[in-house]
Amino acid sequence: MIRLAAPTLRFNEIKSDLRRIITSGQLTKGVMIESFEKTICKFIHTKYAIAVNSGTSALHIALLALGVGKGDEVLVPAFTFPATANVVENCGAKSVLVDIDLNSFNISIVDMKQKISHKTKAIIIVHQFGTPVDMEPIIKIAKDKNIKLIEDAACALGAKYKNKMCGSLSDVGCFSFHPRKIVTTGEGGVITTNSPKIAKVCRQLRNHGIRMSGNRVLFESVGYNYRLTEISACMGISQMKKIKEIIKKRRQIAKKLNTFFEGNDFFSLPTFFKDRLQVFQSYIILLKSRINRDQLMGELYKDKIETTIGNYALHVQPYFKKKYHYHSTDLPHAYLAYKNSLALPLHAGLTVAQVNRLEKNVIAACRRLV
Numbered sequence: 001m002i003r004l005a006a007p008t009l010r011f012n013e014i015k016s017d018l019r020r021i022i023t024s025g026q027l028t029k030g031v032m033i034e035s036f037e038k039t040i041c042k043f044i045h046t047k048y049a050i051a052v053n054s055g056t057s058a059l060h061i062a063l064l065a066l067g068v069g070k071g072d073e074v075l076v077p078a079f080t081f082p083a084t085a086n087v088v089e090n091c092g093a094k095s096v097l098v099d100i101d102l103n104s105f106n107i108s109i110v111d112m113k114q115k116i117s118h119k120t121k122a123i124i125i126v127h128q129f130g131t132p133v134d135m136e137p138i139i140k141i142a143k144d145k146n147i148k149l150i151e152d153a154a155c156a157l158g159a160k161y162k163n164k165m166c167g168s169l170s171d172v173g174c175f176s177f178h179p180r181k182i183v184t185t186g187e188g189g190v191i192t193t194n195s196p197k198i199a200k201v202c203r204q205l206r207n208h209g210i211r212m213s214g215n216r217v218l219f220e221s222v223g224y225n226y227r228l229t230e231i232s233a234c235m236g237i238s239q240m241k242k243i244k245e246i247i248k249k250r251r252q253i254a255k256k257l258n259t260f261f262e263g264n265d266f267f268s269l270p271t272f273f274k275d276r277l278q279v280f281q282s283y284i285i286l287l288k289s290r291i292n293r294d295q296l297m298g299e300l301y302k303d304k305i306e307t308t309i310g311n312y313a314l315h316v317q318p319y320f321k322k323k324y325h326y327h328s329t330d331l332p333h334a335y336l337a338y339k340n341s342l343a344l345p346l347h348a349g350l351t352v353a354q355v356n357r358l359e360k361n362v363i364a365a366c367r368r369l370v
Contacts, residue, residue, distance in 0.1 A: 002358055004306040005180040006349045008239055008246050017234045029207075032233035037190070039240050040175075043158075044167045046192040048199035051233060052206050055154040055176025056083040057226040058189035062172040063091050063122065065201040066148045072121035077107040078314050078334035080126045084152050085314050093121065097315050097324075099331045103271050105284065105310070105341075106133045108333065113141065122148040127156035127166050128311070130182070130250075130279035131270070135161050135169050142170075150174065154189075155281035157182040158247045162275050167192040177232070182246060182279055183239040185232035247279050249348040253355055254280040257344070260359040266291050266366040267342075283346040284310045286337065291369055293342055299365035305358060310341025 021032065033051050040049040052058050068074060070092035076085045078097040088095040099111040105128040112123070123142060125133045133151075142149040153159070154176035156166040167173025172195075175181075177188035191202050201221075204211055209223030239246070258269050267285040272278065287293050297307050313334040315326035328335045345358060 001304045001306055002345045002354050003347070004308055004343065004345050006347045007179055007184045008242065008348050009184065009235055013238045014234055018231065021230045021234060027230050028227055030230045032230040032237065033228060036233035036236050039237055040190050040192065043240065043243065044165045044173065044192045046168050046173070047194045048192065048196070050191040050199060050202045050206060051228040052189045052191065052226040053228050054187050055174060055178065055189040056087060057206070057224070058174035058191045059084065059124070059150070059152060060087040060090060061202050061205040061224070061226060062150055062174055062191055063087055064205055065198045066122055066150070066171060068093050068121050071119065073117060073119040074121060075112060075115055075123040077126050077128070078331040079105060079311055079337045080128065080152070080314065082312060082314060082317060084124055084126055085320065097320065097331060100333045100337060102286065102333050102337065104131050104273070105129060105337060106131060109134065109137055112138070116145065116147070120145070120147055122150055124150045124152050126152040127159055129284050130155045130159050130281035131273065132156060132159050132161035132166050132276040132278070139169065154181065156279060158243055159279045160277035171195065172198060177236060180281070182281055183236055183243065185228065185236045188228050188232045188236065246348045250280045250346060251278070253346055253350055254283055256355060257283060257359065264363060266363070280346055282343045285342050285344060287340045287342060289340070291366055293340055295369055296342065296365055299368060300361065303361045303365065305361055306345060308343050310337055310343055313338035
């Protein structure tokens, strides 16, 4: 089976650190967490990094640190994993869904402008599949209207927009270390920011709202247990040492796939943007209407090739559809991407032979379906 994703983690790279962690008895809130946070700061070029137990946790406490709550609206792209909007709802705010640009699968700036209201407290942009959002106009809009800006950079560790790292372009950046991401800690996430105030609040919220006063433990707010473990941090540090090689390999495979598939009659390809460094957390094709996406997934599974849908159109998911009375036609690009996008295998562990087989089998499977 050609796997959709596979971690670059190797046991022999972490075994000495694992032994040290386990024998020390310090399994949480230790030196590995501190080291991992410093590594992220240095890589993303931010002053602060706060490690947490998931990308969802990162988004949640980032919103709380920015003061998002009841009565507020937060703009969210309609084509994304539901966690991006769920955390808005968890804060008591309203998630306002924005359509996407099919060329990048990122948020539509045109639709975003139309959705901004006097209640808009924040905008969450998603660097979808490792392709940075066109940030310049969004940063200007947010500044002019005094709107907070959050980067959901779950898929974009190492991605750059005009030579600036994703996660450093806004008030707060949020990353995920889920197994399908560029770097994995099993489960995990991190918040990046240059604001000492935001960093302080996030550190408190991830650890039950605790503030230390000398040796005294004070519960200053109603926080959460969103801490990352020492073992997870150890896994992250190991992969960060080879992050540039991981990204280079992903980009090489994406370019090879684009070259092979160019000019085909069945689907459109990911766009390479000249002003952005894309990391290709996923390689997403957009099928033409004559190819049934789900049938193609079935054909490729028979060929021992693992695939999945590109992402979800939130406005047709039961919660958002029922609460906000959406119809599929309300956000047409998001719906089209949801129905017709397909993620093909792409990870740093793919061999040349596997890539060659993937290329040939995808085209052959498409031909069988028309």
